[in-house]
Amino acid sequence: MKAYEVQQFGIDNLASVNREEPSPKPDEVLIKFHAASLNHRDFMVVSGTSNPRMKLPAVPFSDGAGEITAVGEGVTKWNAGDRVMPIFAQGWFDGESSDEKRRTSLGAGAQWDGVLREFGTFSQESVVRIPEHLNYEEAATLPCAALTAWNALTVSGRLKAGETVVTLGTGGVSIFALQFAKLSGARVIITSSSNEKLEHAKQLGADETINYKTREDWDNAVLELTGKAGADHVVEVGGSGTLAKSLNAVRIGGHIAMIGALSGPGQFNPIHVFMKAIRLQGVFTGSRHMFEEMNRAISIAKLRPVIDRTFMFDKAVDALRYMESGSHFGKIVVKIGE
Numbered sequence: 001m002k003a004y005e006v007q008q009f010g011i012d013n014l015a016s017v018n019r020e021e022p023s024p025k026p027d028e029v030l031i032k033f034h035a036a037s038l039n040h041r042d043f044m045v046v047s048g049t050s051n052p053r054m055k056l057p058a059v060p061f062s063d064g065a066g067e068i069t070a071v072g073e074g075v076t077k078w079n080a081g082d083r084v085m086p087i088f089a090q091g092w093f094d095g096e097s098s099d100e101k102r103r104t105s106l107g108a109g110a111q112w113d114g115v116l117r118e119f120g121t122f123s124q125e126s127v128v129r130i131p132e133h134l135n136y137e138e139a140a141t142l143p144c145a146a147l148t149a150w151n152a153l154t155v156s157g158r159l160k161a162g163e164t165v166v167t168l169g170t171g172g173v174s175i176f177a178l179q180f181a182k183l184s185g186a187r188v189i190i191t192s193s194s195n196e197k198l199e200h201a202k203q204l205g206a207d208e209t210i211n212y213k214t215r216e217d218w219d220n221a222v223l224e225l226t227g228k229a230g231a232d233h234v235v236e237v238g239g240s241g242t243l244a245k246s247l248n249a250v251r252i253g254g255h256i257a258m259i260g261a262l263s264g265p266g267q268f269n270p271i272h273v274f275m276k277a278i279r280l281q282g283v284f285t286g287s288r289h290m291f292e293e294m295n296r297a298i299s300i301a302k303l304r305p306v307i308d309r310t311f312m313f314d315k316a317v318d319a320l321r322y323m324e325s326g327s328h329f330g331k332i333v334v335k336i337g338e
Contacts, residue, residue: 003117004316005057009048011320014060022121024072029124031084033066034136036115038323038332039144039172040260045108046320055110062088062107064115064336065130065139075124083130086115087288088143090126094289102284116316118336128291131299141305141331142295144285145172150294151286152235152257153180161185163232166222166249168242170197173259175306175330177235178204183301186233189225191218197329204306219245230254247272259283306330313337 001021004014024030042061044050068082078084089097090112091104107114130139152173153159165181166189167174174190181188182205189208190201198209208225212218222231230251236243237260246256247269256278273280286294297303308328311319313336323332 001118002313003059006046006054006060007057009046009052011043011046011317011324014046014317014320015057016314019117021119024070024075024121026073027075027124028072028121029068029075029078029084029127030070030072030119030121031064031066031086031127032069032119033064033115033117033336035066035140035336036061036064036334037137037140037145037172038319038334039063040323041144042107042114043320043323050108054108058108058110059113059115059117060107061114061116061334062105063140063143063145064120065136065142066336069119071124072121077124078127083136083139084127085130085139085143086120086122086127087291088147088285089287090123092285092287093125094287097284097287105285116334116336126288128288128295131295133299133302134304137307137310137333137335138305140333141172141307142298143291145331146176146298146305147286147291147294148259148283149173149176149180149235150297151290152259152283153177153184153186153233154294155286155290156257156281156283157233157255159184159186159233163187164189164226165233165235166191166231166246167235168237168246170194170201170329171237172331173237174235175201175204178206179303179306180297181233183297183303189222189231200329217245219249222249226251233257235259244269244272247276247278250276250278252276253278255279255281257281257283307333309333310335 003019065085089105092101164187167177187207190206191210193213210218234246234256310333
């Protein structure tokens with residue numbers, strides 16, 4: 001089978017290789033992958049900024065979708081032909097996260113090879129069914145970005161109808177957060193440096209938009225839009241470079257879901273956290289149980305993920321370069337097979 005390996009770090013060093021097609025062991029299923037999607041984490045893994053001591057060679061990318069082509073002895077949950085997605089953290093089925101569960105995340109080392117390959121074997125307990133109305137490319141966007149947004153708002157945030165959500169930027173997690181927030185009846189304020197992207201966000205249901213290039217004090221703009229009260233939730237993907245403004249933009253007793261660190265270094269005053277009684281919660285994807293709950297909501301609402309561009313399998317390096325450019329709106333997908 002065809003696959004990609006990180007043999008040495010660097011996007012241009014991503015190697016196209018031939019591997020032996022795996023066979024399912026007892027309690028395993030064999031998945032023929034049709035699509036994979038990119039997360040910023042995947043870019044960091046390939047470039048070596050995620051874990052320079054990662055065991056190599058390793059197949060990258062955590063998020064994929066495909067069909068089961070064979071099942072091992074003892075498999076009772078699945079049949080050949082079922083359309084499925086491996087879960088991000090293969091050992092996290094329910095309950096809280098732990099270091100042990102986190103270490104089972106796909107696409108970040110040789111022990112847990114990712115999905116940028118034609119076939120892969122997985123425990124029957126570590127895959128979930130694709131919502132019927134989604135194709136493989138759309139389904140491949142769900143395991144990390146969508147689930148992180150779902151956890152941030154629905155689980156960690158306990159989002160209620162009528163509340164206000166601020167989501168930063170227009171990458172995969174932020175656009176899923178916009179979609180899930182609107183499903184819940186929330187008001188959404190979204191930021192971007194591109195007026196074109198902001199207009200696209202409006203078409204998806206964003207109530208208010210802020211261009212942070214023309215309005216650098218976007219946090220004060222949020223306060224103006226909320227009658228100085230502040231937002232109920234902020235989906236914080238920037239990290240320390242934007243956290244200070246998120247703390248200013250959120251209301252007293254509000255919730256900030258910390259899910260990324262895209263903006264680089266910065267400083268913030270921790271006094272705001274306790275003076276405003278802010279709940280600052282780190283969010284690391286989610287469990288299989290959360291994934292299945294999210295999929296039910298997606299199925300009922302017939303929600304469709306937003307895909308910016310799809311690259312063919314032999315153009316995986318180009319897909320990574322496109323992610324590096326930051327030009328995308330929503331998700332970037334690699335098509336693996338028919």
